Amino acid sequence: MKHILIGLKQDRRALGLLSKRPPSTAIVFNHGFWGKPRSTWVDFVNLIEEDERWDDCDLFFYGHRSNKQVRPLADKFLPFLTELATRRESGVISTPFIAPSSIGTTLFGPSADFWNTRGTSPYKQMILVAHSAGALIIREALCLVAGLERGIEGSKTEPSASDAMMLQSIVRFFAPAHRGFLGAGLLGIVKGISKIDLVTALCLEWNPLYKNIEKQTVLDDLKKETETLWEEYKYPALKALSAFGSEETIVNIGKYDHEDKEKTLDRQTHTSICKPRHDFLFPVEFIADAS
């Protein structure tokens, strides 16, 4: 295996995969509604090992719990990104396990060889990946960063090095919720959906974040803000590429006006589109092709 597993401080369920080589790229994955950082992205952990394009990439499967608004989730996400852009993995990973008899020494951590081989050079680029509502959190976070560069009274200021790296990120979305949910709300998707998915979708109607997003204003504001900032600065991170399954039943398929046409994949659903398998390597390719 070319990567090692590591825990992340920000959420016990979150996960990192650190390359054994000096890493050049940080790829951050952000799940959606009720999603989880591991099961949403199964089985990236194994399948990237079979593709050398990922050898010098570190992967971070970020975790968040539902909240009533997108903004607080973006506010929590942003320091995580900033830390990666500034100090690489050192500020976000969990400390080694300490056994009771050996407090002060790290019996169980990766060896010094591992850390020495990786070096300390900062990442050269970041790739931000999201599923479903996770895309809104990334969009909001990037608008916050790009908005800061406007400075006071519209006078443009030069972004800090970490902000510049974030704004230069490549962004890839799987079934993003950025164009809202299907027309007649969830009542409109009763037919043609597995009944387990139906119950899950109906539970979604209870979710305050969903209720908040369902009011199209939030989505419209985010779209307008992103498009305005793009028009002004052309930061690459403000232009995402999205992919949807042809069997999408939860969100509207679509993109922002300035973005390239979204991809659609046959026989994939809202949840399957982001899960690579040996006979469906699109999710791995979609990200690897970006770098």
Next chain:
Amino acid sequence: MPAESQNPNDTPSQIEPRILGPANLNFFLNDRLSPIIEEFTAIGSYPQKRSNFIRAELLEWFLWLHLGVQIGYFPLPLSRRAVYEYFPMILDAYDVISETPFFQTAYTPPLRTIWESEFSGRQDLFASARVWKEAAPSEASSFFQTSSVLASEFVQDLETRPFIQAITLSTDAEWEQALKDNKSLDDVEQNESTDNFPDNAHWTTPGVLSTIDYLRTVRQFNLDEWERISSQEFASFRQRLREIQQWRLNFANLPYRLRFQAAAQTVVKQFKLIEQPQVEQFNNEIYDLLTDWGAPLKSNATSA
């Protein structure tokens, strides 16, 4: 954060085992053992059901470690060291759980044999119940790793734990009362408040949905891997992985299965929108998932 100093004469082949095995173990200890140990220290102040649940989690942890060592995913000496650090807790957990009726229904004979043999003190730790006589293939480590990280995510889900504790350890009367009164048992972990569900949602809702989600994810992952690897040893290995988790997903056991199905019914009935034919389809889809974890195929289910 160096754990040991580098020898400038080391070759990559000497370095490699020193990196991966300890790193795997470090992650596993942080990910899976740390939360259990934190809880274990509070066992004296917990009610019996919650305490026993934590003890069962510690025994499960040992089985994951045991299997991981056998396939070469974890390094043997460091894994032994990790067990020795917590041996009193592990033996306490075994002593208590092995005296409960739960022990006979929740664990298969092969698992009970592993504990008996490993805790007997008559052989080196991790010497029993090898799946592969020779070195395990690398696919076993990949499969183990993904299975482990998914399982850990499921078992540590704060919204799911009260449901799993109740369905696993309550008496029939307690369970029926909890379902009917829409009130979780007093002596299990209480759900931390989240914004995911309204207060009037039945308390089993997050647990049922999360369990279904886990069953589906594991099925998809297994199908993908199983199509590639079909040796007898690999089948035994997958079987062991399932058995290790089966005490909390005991769908081979009829009373447990009926509890889960009753909870699923309660969840689906909250939605007036769903009509009877769709309820039946929902039940069938769920039952199909339960068959991966020991529920008999539908034609045999009534006689199980």
